[in-house]
Amino acid sequence: MANEPLLMIPGPVLLHPRVLQAMSKQMISHRDKAFSAIYDECRFTVKDILNTKNDTYVISGSGSSGMEAAISNLVKGDRIITIVSGKFGERFRDIGKRYGQVTSLEFEWGTPLDLGKIEEELAKGAKVIAMVHNETSAGVKNPAEEVGKLAKKYDALFVMDTVTSAGGDLVEVDKWGVDIAVTGSQKCLGAPSGLATVSVSQKAWDSMVSNPPYYLDLKKYKKSAEKERAETPYTPAITLFYGMQEAMKIIKEEGMENRIARHVQGAKAVRAAAAAIDLELFPVTDKYTVLSNTVTAIKTPAGITDKDLRGTMKAKGVQISGGQDRLDGKIFRIPTMNAFTQEQLEKTFDVLEETLIQFNVLDASKKGAGVEALRKVYKN
Amino acid sequence: MANEPLLMIPGPVLLHPRVLQAMSKQMISHRDKAFSAIYDECRFTVKDILNTKNDTYVISGSGSSGMEAAISNLVKGDRIITIVSGKFGERFRDIGKRYGQVTSLEFEWGTPLDLGKIEEELAKGAKVIAMVHNETSAGVKNPAEEVGKLAKKYDALFVMDTVTSAGGDLVEVDKWGVDIAVTGSQKCLGAPSGLATVSVSQKAWDSMVSNPPYYLDLKKYKKSAEKERAETPYTPAITLFYGMQEAMKIIKEEGMENRIARHVQGAKAVRAAAAAIDLELFPVTDKYTVLSNTVTAIKTPAGITDKDLRGTMKAKGVQISGGQDRLDGKIFRIPTMNAFTQEQLEKTFDVLEETLIQFNVLDASKKGAGVEALRKVYKN
Known part of the structure; x- marks a missing residue:
């Protein structure tokens, strides 16, 4: 090239030659312990990157599948507030509309959020508030800690897209009270495109809806991960896990x-x-x-x-x-x-x-x- | 190894060395014409493999995501008949339950279907009938042509999982009247795990529900594919497409x-x-x-x-x-x-x-x- x-x-992003080389490895059975070890290394490293003790899983799908997993497992006709100041905030809004009653707080792309307005809407009661941490479309980083505090104050679940912050900038999932944090593999994590991760708090587990989309059902991910050898509920994209594992090693080295x-x-x-x-x-x-x-x-x-x-x-x-x-x-x-x-x-x-x-x-x-x-x- | x-x-399945090598290629932009050409080669070759003129798309997700795409885009509270004679038939049943009223015709795993019973249920009226073509769990191939005829007779949409037949056995999507056929990459197609394809008939397009799951919304796949340069609605698993493209070349050569x-x-x-x-x-x-x-x-x-x-x-x-x-x-x-x-x-x-x-x-x-x-x- x-x-x-x-x-x-x-x-x-451009991938490290070690990541590229890892992806030319032959297939293995996704039910074997060799795959289990790879899966665990990927999800446990992401936990460290996100500074969280929450359960973390890897979905074979793009970051958008992770965003939908977060919303669709928590919202079923419930009120959800979406914060929009760019394209990916809009994506949360659009996904939210498929599952619940959305109040979308729309700010001009790439401009500051009005925390007062956010508090006002939270005070009316909402099950979930969703925000993009680093809005890739506009080049801004939104105030995760402040929105997390407000979510806690009004007892809303806080869903955050950390697709372009995780692995490149500070993300404090536990400290900021993020109930579900979503990442995408192909940005600062330095892995190939096609994987998403979700970290899930106990509060989120306690608030799960019944019958979310089958492929994105987080309870299935939990059940499969808690087997004697962790596995995924459906056949994973093994090649991408090879690449992500190597990317995780590189992050740990740095x-x-x-x-x-x-x-x-x-x-x-x-x-x-x-x-x-x-x-x-x-x-x-x-x-x-x-x-x-x-x-x-x-x-x-x-x-x-x-x-x-x-x-x-x-x-x-x-x-x-x-x-x-x-x-x-x-x-x-x-x-x-x-x-x-x-x-x-x-x-x-x-x-x-x-x-x-x-x-x-x-x-x-x-x-x-x-x-x-x-x-x-x-x-x- | x-x-x-x-x-x-x-x-x-074990992958051809050419497929493995293709997957160590560097990332490219998924909005560039180079990716568009890869995407088209994958989906157009699958059309030939399935003997169909229907629109065909590749989803970055496992075969199960393809099965859910088929059901969730056609069923919203509607009656769906699922034919079960193995584990993957059960999967259609379980997915169906999340979207509609399921009548599940359950046959002992690995035994013949009762076409009379199937007709009986179709005669009562159903929007969709779903069947697995080759039931991997039990080693049988179900009568696609016969069930397709019955579906047509009673004006039901015919959804078929061809995950383990496509690329290895004869699949006649158009002749048999399959409205949505689903494949998985990691079986007879000889590609890495993590991709699914769906072919969609005009009758299926005319019967789509509103607001299916966001990630699996087939209308979004159609819209993106119909741009001047075909693309996917969300960031695709580029590496897997490299592998699938090479696998498609190998199939065409044979x-x-x-x-x-x-x-x-x-x-x-x-x-x-x-x-x-x-x-x-x-x-x-x-x-x-x-x-x-x-x-x-x-x-x-x-x-x-x-x-x-x-x-x-x-x-x-x-x-x-x-x-x-x-x-x-x-x-x-x-x-x-x-x-x-x-x-x-x-x-x-x-x-x-x-x-x-x-x-x-x-x-x-x-x-x-x-x-x-x-x-x-x-x-x-």
Whole structure:
């Protein structure tokens, strides 16, 4: 794949060669102890990453299947509050509508949540409140701890999507009171796409509905995991578990503290580089809603279209992502997820600068300013 | 994995080295045309394998997710008839109960269906009738064509699980009138575990319920596939698609006619070998319900426990499957799926004979009789 552009999109992330190699292993029986050990290593490492003692399972399905597992096992005609400030918040809303009475608190994408409004709705009574921790579509991190406190105060179950925070940023499931936390394999966990994990609190177990969707029935996952040898209720995607196991080993080798520091540094460098070439970040933040450490959303500058910007960059060897849905054409996004390197970020900004200069959006005298600012952050 | 026992279980099957190698490829964006081409090759090849012109999609999930997709998109409080003659028939029944009013026609596992009873129930009116084509748990193939005719006569939608027939035996979705056919990747398709496919007829599209489970919403699959470049509604398990694409290429190279003939021959050889060492097949068959060509279910002979039989064989280098649930300890199963070879079957029977002789279940003078019978079938 030497001629492929460098993949700098917020998932699926580039995989470590060790992860790729692990996935070329031959099939084994998913009812054997060898698979059981792999399954356990995956789910127990995720528990550590999420700082939780809660039961944790791996579903063979995308992050969206994990989001639906969370909602569909807790909500059956019940009231659910969804917090929306981006595309994945909308996904919680849309899933919620299939199972219960949704009150959706809609904030402009990439802007701060109004905690007062959230409390107001919780005070009316709700079984579940669902929020996306790191809103990939808009480049913001929502106030998990504060919303967790409010959920506890009003006795609502707190469901949180940590798909693009887990493995790259701090997630404190137990401390923040997250009853079901959902991850996706293909982001900061550094694993192949196609697996989701869910961690489930005792309070969530005590509140499960009867007859959720069969494939996503968490009680079945619990029952299978509690056998003498842990297994999955349905045939798992064995190859992906091979990859995830290796990704978990890599995370343990690095250590979550180092890993988070590395992600924080990377995002900081991207922001500094963007500022140095006069680009404006998309999110509006406050004390609680802050910039994401795993993906930076940047406004597409006047004078160039999204198609020209990203198309030219891709032709020059770097593939980045644009905005989704309502942000299509308005922003572009640079991830700092998993095993990204300073060198990759430098290449990205080098090509970005070149492209902006080519389209007369950036003055040629500014060439190198972004990369220099980026390096400065890494030097400090 | 040189010291691993030979995996002779009815899925996940051993994968071709080309399939394994394909899965060590680096991630790509699932919204790029490169992925679109892979997705199309997978689903279009499955259409050919199933002999259908119906829309076909690949779900990132196990065969069970495909079974649930079929039921949950068609049934919402409606009457559904499920035909049960094994574990996977029960799965349709259990899934059906989550969505509608189930009438379950229960036949002893591995015995013929009573077409009269099926017609009787269809005559009362039902929106859907669901059946497993090849019942892996019991080693029988159910009469798809006959049940399809009855479904048509009474205007019921016909849902069929072809998880262990597709790719190994003849499946005629259009001719038999199957409205939704479900496959699983890890059986005769020769692909890694973790993908399911569904083919959907126009009649099924016209009868879809509103708000099925979000992750399994077939209308979302249709909408995404009909974009300028076909895509999946949620992030797909890219690695598994790499593997499935290669598996599809291998099937096209062999040709389905040759492939089916090879499976038929393999199953015939297994049956002959079993008879030659005085083993009795488990299924009871008739004109319509016949022996499976992809898995042979054999009664565990008196004088040896399942644990001793399969444990000893595994220690001697061949891993086979036992019975599931009510057949636990009563049968064992030898698959003829995907790229199995005469050599592998010979090794399996060699070890089986050795084990039966060791436990005084088979007379030592019979050593080699199974393998010889097996070879005879291959010679003819």
